[in-house]
Amino acid sequence: xxxxxxxxxxxINGIQVGSIYALVALGYTMVYGIVKLINFAHGDFIMVxxxxxxxxxxxxxxxxxxxxxCIVLALAACALLGVVTERVAYKxxxxxPRITALITAIAVSLLxxxxxxxxxxxxxxxxxxxxxxxxxxxGGVQFNSITLITIVLSVISMILLQLFVKKTxxxxxxxxxxxxxxxxxxxxxxxxxxxxITFAIGSGLAAIAAVMYCSAYPQVNPYMGSMLGLxxxxxxxxxxxxxxxxxxxxxxxxxLVESLTKAYISSQLADAVVFGILIIVLLVKPTGILGKNIxxxx
Amino acid sequence: MKLYVNQKTAYRSxxxxxxxxxxxxxxxxxxMSAGIINSYVAGVCMTVMINIILAAxxxxxxxxxxxxxxxxxxxxxxxxxxxxxxxxxxxxxxVVLSTPDGITPAGYGYFLLSLLLAGVVAAFFGLIVGIPxxxxxxxxxxxxxxxxxxxxxxxxxxxxxxxxxxGLSGIPRLxxxxxxxxxxxxxxxxxxxxxxxxxxRAIKAIREDDxxxxxxxxxNTYYKVMAFTMSAFFAGIxxxxxxxxMAVLGAKTFNFLKSIDILVIVVLGGLGSLTGSIVAAxxxxxxxxxxxxxxxxxxxxxxxxxxxxxxFKPSGLFGNYEFSLTHLxxxxxxxKSNTPAAGGESKQKEVTKA
Numbered sequence: 001x002x003x004x005x006x007x008x009x010x011x012i013n014g015i016q017v018g019s020i021y022a023l024v025a026l027g028y029t030m031v032y033g034i035v036k037l038i039n040f041a042h043g044d045f046i047m048v049x050x051x052x053x054x055x056x057x058x059x060x061x062x063x064x065x066x067x068x069x070c071i072v073l074a075l076a077a078c079a080l081l082g083v084v085t086e087r088v089a090y091k092x093x094x095x096x097p098r099i100t101a102l103i104t105a106i107a108v109s110l111l112x113x114x115x116x117x118x119x120x121x122x123x124x125x126x127x128x129x130x131x132x133x134x135x136x137x138x139g140g141v142q143f144n145s146i147t148l149i150t151i152v153l154s155v156i157s158m159i160l161l162q163l164f165v166k167k168t169x170x171x172x173x174x175x176x177x178x179x180x181x182x183x184x185x186x187x188x189x190x191x192x193x194x195x196x197i198t199f200a201i202g203s204g205l206a207a208i209a210a211v212m213y214c215s216a217y218p219q220v221n222p223y224m225g226s227m228l229g230l231x232x233x234x235x236x237x238x239x240x241x242x243x244x245x246x247x248x249x250x251x252x253x254x255x256l257v258e259s260l261t262k263a264y265i266s267s268q269l270a271d272a273v274v275f276g277i278l279i280i281v282l283l284v285k286p287t288g289i290l291g292k293n294i295x296x297x298x
Numbered sequence: 299m300k301l302y303v304n305q306k307t308a309y310r311s312x313x314x315x316x317x318x319x320x321x322x323x324x325x326x327x328x329x330m331s332a333g334i335i336n337s338y339v340a341g342v343c344m345t346v347m348i349n350i351i352l353a354a355x356x357x358x359x360x361x362x363x364x365x366x367x368x369x370x371x372x373x374x375x376x377x378x379x380x381x382x383x384x385x386x387x388x389x390x391x392x393v394v395l396s397t398p399d400g401i402t403p404a405g406y407g408y409f410l411l412s413l414l415l416a417g418v419v420a421a422f423f424g425l426i427v428g429i430p431x432x433x434x435x436x437x438x439x440x441x442x443x444x445x446x447x448x449x450x451x452x453x454x455x456x457x458x459x460x461x462x463x464x465g466l467s468g469i470p471r472l473x474x475x476x477x478x479x480x481x482x483x484x485x486x487x488x489x490x491x492x493x494x495x496x497x498x499r500a501i502k503a504i505r506e507d508d509x510x511x512x513x514x515x516x517x518n519t520y521y522k523v524m525a526f527t528m529s530a531f532f533a534g535i536x537x538x539x540x541x542x543x544m545a546v547l548g549a550k551t552f553n554f555l556k557s558i559d560i561l562v563i564v565v566l567g568g569l570g571s572l573t574g575s576i577v578a579a580x581x582x583x584x585x586x587x588x589x590x591x592x593x594x595x596x597x598x599x600x601x602x603x604x605x606x607x608x609x610f611k612p613s614g615l616f617g618n619y620e621f622s623l624t625h626l627x628x629x630x631x632x633x634k635s636n637t638p639a640a641g642g643e644s645k646q647k648e649v650t651k652a
Contacts, residue, residue, distance in 0.1 A: 089609065092609045093609065093612055096612035097569070097612065099360070100612040102366065102440075106558055106604075108601075108605065111601035111605065114601060233441075234441070266456075269452065271452050272448070272452035272456075275446075275448050275449050275452075278442075279430075279445045279449075286433070286438055
């Protein structure tokens with residue numbers, strides 16, 4: 001039964017990493033759905049979130065508040081950063097060629113990385129313990145509380161997000177703007193506010209992901225966001241970019257594939273396998289697993 | 299409006315441009331022998347030329363065909379590794395490639411042979427990546443090329459004959475300034491000719507409207523794959539030059555940030571403008587070097603400059619404009635005859651160089 005236990009452990013690992021990917025992928029997918037922009041700076045929002053929580057934990061502890069409240073501060077900081085980035089860098093380019101906005105997003109990402117390197121140096125900093133780490137044992141399968149919290153917290157965030165998008169007026173406005181920006185303006189929707197709120201929510205989710213990621217791998221450095229962001233972005237595309245359940249599905253698929261490849265094939269080839277799956281899915285179903293095929297009008 | 303389409307003006311423009319290239323070459327050589335350009339600056343010049351070839355080759359896919367490709371570094375690495383392995387093999391089997399006085403004729407021969415091999419291997423990869431990938435468009439094509447580029451990198455890092463994660467070292471330095479300068483000029487000339495040929499026009503038609511061009515009898519798949527493969531071919535050559543200039547190769551160099559660097563050059567120069575990408579390649583290579591004394595701030599300045607240019611000039615520095623020396627000269631000689639509107643002017647330029 002030993003092999004089986006290892007397998008289950010890998011599955012649990014995969015779900016843990018996958019739920020972090022899913023949270024980040026949600027940010028990519030929501031932004032893409034509404035402004036059709038691949039926000040390359042999203043990965044760096046995670047990094048900013050990680051730094052904010054890194055510096056806020058000692059303050060919170062000194063004030064006598066539980067350390068996990070750093071999530072709230074990180075969330076607020078990232079949401080603000082997302083909105084400011086959108087207003088300053090992306091909004092002037094809304095009607096420009098798509099590639100221009102893409103390059104701007106890349107430039108914002110470079111700017112954030114290098115600013116953080118300038119301010120906090122490029123060396124990795126240890127991340128303080130935010131959640132108590134206790135280990136559970138369930139019939140030989142071991143998992144710790146951080147795994148559990150990560151999975152639970154991300155599932156809760158996803159459910160809340162789904163409820164927000166489906167049930168509230170703002171969510172309805174978001175769906176309308178992503179379907180047809182021009183028509184939604186005619187219907188009296190303030191599309192600028194809606195886009196800002198989308199950026200705020202997406203970046204906020206990145207902040208939650210940042211705290212979860214740093215609890216699992218307790219290191220913070222200016223480049224931590226780029227690979228994590230890239231994987232999450234692939235997850236978003238895999239599930240069907242612009243589709244919220246697709247991002248969650250894609251996140252879990254990438255997480256599972258990655259941890260199983262690392263365990264059973266080779267840890268160096270994990271990235272190649274992830275990209276290979278992406279390529280195969282895109283070739284078979286170009287709009288992603290849950291994507292709808294929209295015919296082209298002449 | 300007067301159109302210059304006859305043979306004579308075409309030849310005249312070739313001669314004028316050739317003279318200009320020779321003048322630039324003589325100027326650089328003169329500065330080198332006078333000691334004003336030291337070996338460090340000469341090295342920067344080589345990097346500029348490599349970047350010019352890379353940017354000009356990506357212009358085929360991104361500017362001319364209008365598709366975003368994020369895997370250009372993959373083709374560059376394939377070229378770099380195939381050239382490096384060839385010349386290393388030649389060196390190990392006892393061919394004298396260079397003496398302390400300089401590169402031997404055999405060295406020059408192997409250098410050119412390695413460039414050809416690099417181009418062909420990269421073009422082959424471009425073909426096998428392009429045929430499936432080019433079924434997709436826009437952002438999806440960007441992502442799939444990114445995926446292919448990363449896969450190429452991971453494979454290079456994990457197979458034996460490329461030196462794995464440690465990379466290759468001890469590659470003979472066969473890239474000499476003179477040869478690389480003329481190669482760059484030749485490649486630019488070929489690309490200009492290609493853009494203005496019937497194939498180039500077909501690819502432009504696909505960029506403007508793929509459905510309409512298909513209806514006009516242009517085979518979309520054929521021309522898309524052609525542009526992509528050519529672009530990979532020249533990226534491979536650039537990689538080969540890079541390998542024989544640096545003498546060491548590591549797969550990490552060719553990650554997706556390298557692809558982005560090349561794309562940034564192309565977009566900053568102006569999509570669809572070859573001269574724009576040449577200017578941008580020169581500028582963006584020199585800028586970080588010039589900012590070396592503020593090395594802590596240089597990437598911050600670089601990224602801020604990029605954001606500002608993109609916001610205030612979304613079409614890039616040159617837009618669609620192509621700088622034409624022939625046209626500039628005729629403008630200087632006959633300032634009166636040049637009164638048509640701006641739109642007409644750019645059309646005139648296109649024909650002048652044809």
